[in-house]
Amino acid sequence: MVSGALLFQSLILGLLLGGLYALLAAGLTLYFGIMRVVMLAHAAFIILSAYLAWWFSSVTGLDPMISLVGSVPLFYGIGYLLHRYLLSRLRPTTMTMMSVLLTFGIALAIEGLLGLVWTGTQRRINLPYGPTSISFLGAQIPVVQIISFGLAALSLGVLYLIMKRTQFGRSLRATIQHGQAAQLVGIDTTKVAGMGFGLGLATAAIGGAALSLQATIYPSLHWHWIGPLMAIIVVGGLGSIPGAAIAALALGTIRVLLEIPMGPTWAQTIFYVALFLTLMLRPQGFFGGRLAQRF
Amino acid sequence: MTDAGGAIALRTEALSKSFGGVHAVDDATTEFFEGKINGLIGPNGSGKTTFFNCVTGMIQPDSGRVYYRDREITRWQPHKVARTGLGRTFQLCRVFPRLTVLDNLLVAVHPAHPLAYLGRPRELALVERARGILGRVGLEHLETAEARDISYGQQKLLELAAALMADPEMVMLDEPAGGVNPALIERIAALVAELNAEGTTFLVVEHNMEFIMNLCHHVVVFDRGRPIAAGTADQVQQDPKVLEAYLGV
Amino acid sequence: MPNDSEVRTAVAPPGSTAVARLRSLGSGRTGPLVGIVVVIAVLATWPLLAANPYMLSAGVIVLNFAVFATAWNLMGGLTGYVSLGHIAFFGLGSYGTGLAVIHLGINSFVAVLLAAIVVGLISLLVGWAALRVRGASFVIVTIAIVLVLLLVFQSWRSVTGGSSGLVVPRPFPDMLRPEHHRVFFYIFLGLLALVLVSYLVVDRSRLGQALKAIREDEDKAQSLGIPTALLKLAAFGISCFLTAIAGGVYALWFGDLDPIFQFDVVLSSQIALMALLGGVRYLFGPLVGAIIVGSALEYFLLNFGETQFHLVATGLLLVAVVLFAPDGVLALGAALIRRLGPSATSIREMSAADVRAQQDERAAARGAGAGGSVTEEPSERASDD
CATH class of the missing domain: 3.40.50.300 (P-loop containing nucleotide triphosphate hydrolases)
Structure with missing residues (x-):
């Protein structure tokens, strides 16, 4: 039988991982809310950011987190341009399908470019505090996991404040809920949507840097992430950020707990099981709106 | 009263x-x-x-x-x-944009048995019936046009005609x-x-x-x-x- | 109407334009069949032209793509449900065939059929769940199917051999390599004919008409009484069955299966890319796309080796197709022909009155040309798409 201590440790680790999932999925569900777009390149951008963090750290010897100073504005800009010059050019009637293919193409291009520039070799950042763990009620918690969870929680908090408390957030929410109505009250929806995309991609920059602390990275790693992230946003209800966060915490925790009896590979299938169960029982997702079935 | x-x-x-x-x-x-x-x-x-x-x-x-x-x-x-036997039309007129006017009507006929879906879509009797209905709503001259190419008012009539096709x-x-x-x-x-x-x-x-x-x-x-x-x-x-x-x- | 095409040829006026004749060839009842025969005959000359076994094997690969993409199009093109996970059924077909040959000891081609039937049944179960959602959610689900199967087949080593692969016994053990490629080239060619005819049959049936209605507006189709769930499932099942056959024959040809390749979501997307690039509304669209993309992939592999370059190229090509040619190259070609043809304006810019005038004109021409009676006209229009 599994010891209580191991179970407790797994529970903590699961919640920490779930926090990171929540940040990574937030961007994905944000794009969906804005444009009914499934942004398949999201995970590829996450890996790109992780590579930038690794590269920055190995060239300068500084802490990889400092790379965020450059990568967050960069990703914000890319997101804005991506929306402005690629996605908004698609015909509204075929938007959903074509955007999937378009972002899939972008994901492949990013993966290929990472391979061309940095080869397919696996990379890992060597941090002075990398192997350190903190003892908490008998559980050994690696410091890097705490840092990435903290970063995720902080970013989600900021995202929440932006959405709820700023003029831009209000405009963005109005655009999400009813684009035409938002236009009528004088909101430049194209610009707001572009900024929303930038915001989503900025979360990918932060998430990628957080990921680089604790994971070995390689160009095709994004496939490993996009599946679970998509499952999370469907389970949470497409377009719902709180839904995605709850689903992420729950599935992340279950995943880590399942690793004890099943090993990591089989545990990973929990995301797909959850995805299929959601579609069978409640296609609109468990926390979000009624969008999922139609899109 | x-x-x-x-x-x-x-x-x-x-x-x-x-x-x-x-x-x-x-x-x-x-x-x-x-x-x-x-x-x-x-x-x-x-x-x-x-x-x-x-x-x-x-x-x-x-x-x-x-x-x-x-x-x-x-x-x-x-x-x-x-x-x-309960047909309907939609508020913002909905037709099949890339089907022809005639096909917009023919899809509305349902075979009694699923296997009949393997049959030909344009049985002459059905085509004649569809033409009759198109004639009634005044669209008979447009039957080979794609629905997206006709005017909005004509699309409204087409939608009504398609609803009628299922009798x-x-x-x-x-x-x-x-x-x-x-x-x-x-x-x-x-x-x-x-x-x-x-x-x-x-x-x-x-x-x-x-x-x-x-x-x-x-x-x-x-x-x-x-x-x-x-x-x-x-x-x-x-x-x-x-x-x-x-x-x- | 058995004599429908006869009537049509009888009324076709001698003075009809080349474009009209071309149009009737593309949409008549026998035209596409003739087209399939011609295309297959042309492709059959490849083994005579191929300079070396490598070119021959490249031909087999491209044909495999063409079969796969056409089978994909039966779902993706007709219903508009873009699946990026069809490789799942290809992979299941190949593993099913391999395992059946190894464990049941049956004839290799019986094994292909058996595996395809089983996969077809599985696809009905999967489709029942996946087709409950539309659009982007459907795409997510199809990708998820591939990713989960990849995990399962990599982990379930005792059955699948995991990453070390599964060796499938060859159906013709005594055959030399070039001969082996040649035989499989013709097998795949036969398969291509089968898939093209299947697509044609579905496309021309009431099912095809209903599927296209679903593609255009699913809610509206439902409100007209079309049992959308059932018909989508039927299309999905047929498409997956044909895909599984392609996978099974691939297993016999290649002889070595690895989950990384059999459940490769990138290849899966390349298949969708081929269909889109060629044109999903055209019978030969996926074939054209497969030839273009397949040749390009081989070219990149030959000239740049095993680099990541082909990923970048595929990605950028996908982006370009979506942005600039969402209807495919055949649609661009058709538009070009139309512009060069006698009717200079596209139908889009014609008002109802113009359409009417044009039809009157055509009817008059027809009447003059064939001296035809009024009753003949509708029967032509009935089969004119």
Whole structure:
């Protein structure tokens, strides 16, 4: 039988991982809310950011987190341009399908470019505090996991404040809920949507840097992430950020707990099981709106 | 005088649907009569279209029941509802843009057995029937055009023609007069009256008062998701509740 | 109407334009069949032209793509449900065939059929769940199917051999390599004919008409009484069955299966790319796309080796197709022909009155040309798409 201590440790680790999932999925569900777009390149951008963090750290010897100073504005800009010059050019009637293919193409291009520039070799950042763990009620918690969870929680908090408390957030929410109505009250929806995309991609920059602390990275790693992230946003209800966060915490925790009896590979299938169960029982997702079935 | 003579074709019992706390349809109990042109009117946002969608199965009501000719059809899938003889059109006219006008009609014919789907789509008898209906609505000259290439008014007529192709006993029209010119409104009204004289029951949703009042035998008025009055056009027009809802007096 | 095409040829006026004749060839009842025969005959010359066994094997690969993409199009093109996970059924077909040959000891081609039937049944179960959602959610689900199967087949080593692979016994053990490629080239060619005819049959049936209605507007289709769930499932099942056959034959040809390749979501997307690039509304669209993309992939592999370059190229090509040619190269070609043809304006810019005038004109021309009676006209229009 599994010891209580191991179970407790797994529970903590699961919640920490779930926090990171929540940040990574937030961007994905944000794009969906804005444009009914499934942004398949999201995970590829996450890996790109992780590579930038690794590269920055190995060239300068500084802490990889400092790379965020450059990568967050960069990703914000890319997101804005991506929306402005690629996605908004698609015909509204075929938007959903074509955007999937378009972002899939972008994901492949990013993966290929990472391979061309940095080869397919696996990379890992060597941090002075990398192997350190903190003892908490008998559980050994690696410091890097705490840092990435903290970063995720902080970013989600900021995202929440932006959405709820700023003029831009209000405009963005109005655009999400009813684009035409938002236009009528004088909101430049194209610009707001572009900024929303930038915001989503900025979360990918932060998430990628957080990921680089604790994971070995390689160009095709994004496939490993996009599946679970998509499952999370469907389970949470497409377009719902709180839904995605709850689903992420729950599935992340279950995943880590399942690793004890099943090993990591089989545990990973929990995301797909959850995805299929959601579609069978409640296609609109468990926390979000009624969008999922139609899109 | 009440016009509530004749059998009830469509009936709802305490039908309710809300979206995130907004009661779009709220405890709606209504009756619509066989062989009549029934009207459903109400101000914008009074839940007419949601009511329509609940009846035809496009969305699932939260509670309540729907009966068509004494048969409960609550939560039936839309294609099953259509096959019981209840046709419909959509508010913002919906046709199949990249099918031809003729094909827009031919898809509306359902074979009795699923295996018949392997058969040819253009049996001569069906094509003739489709041409007959196109002739009636005045689109026979456009049958080979793709639906996206004809005008909006023509698309409205096409949608009506497609609904007729399935030979429905009752047709539900969602804002047939919306966004079309007065001449075409008259034509649609004449067509509805004509088809009704031949035995087709209608339920027309409109907020164009005039259209409803001139055409309908029986009118139900919706406000904030519930029926507030029912009767002949004259009756409901004099109902103080209706005046209040419509004019805010 | 058995004599429908006869009537049509009888009324076809001698003075009809080349474009009209071309149009009737593309949409008549026998035209596309003739087209399939011609295309297959042309492709059959490849083994005679191929300079070396490598070119021959490249031909086999491209044909495999063409079969796969056409089978994909039966779902993706007709219903508009873009699946990026069809490789799942390809992979299941190949593993099913391999395992059946190894464990049941049956004839290799019987094994292909058996595996395809089983996969077809599985696809009905999967489709029943996946087709409950539309658009982007459907795409998510199809990708998820591939990712989950990849995990399962990599982990379930005792059955699948995991990453070390599964060796499938060859159906013709005594055959030399070039001969082996040649035989499989013709097998795949036969398969291509089968898939093209299947697509044609579905496309021309009432099912195809209903599927296209679903593609255009699913809610509307439902409201007209079309049992959308059932018909989508039927299309999905047929498409997956044909895909599984392609996978099974691939297993016999290649002889070595690895989950990384059999459940490769990138290849899966390349298949969708081929269909889109060629044109999903055209019978030969996926074939054209497969030839273009397949040749390009081989070219990149030959000239740049095993780099990541082909990923970048595929990605950028996908982006370009979506942005600039969402209807495919065949649509661009058709538009070009139309512009060069006698009717200079596209139908889009014609008003109803113009259409009417044009039809009257055509009817008059027809009447003059064939001296035809009024009754003949409808029967032509009935079969004119």
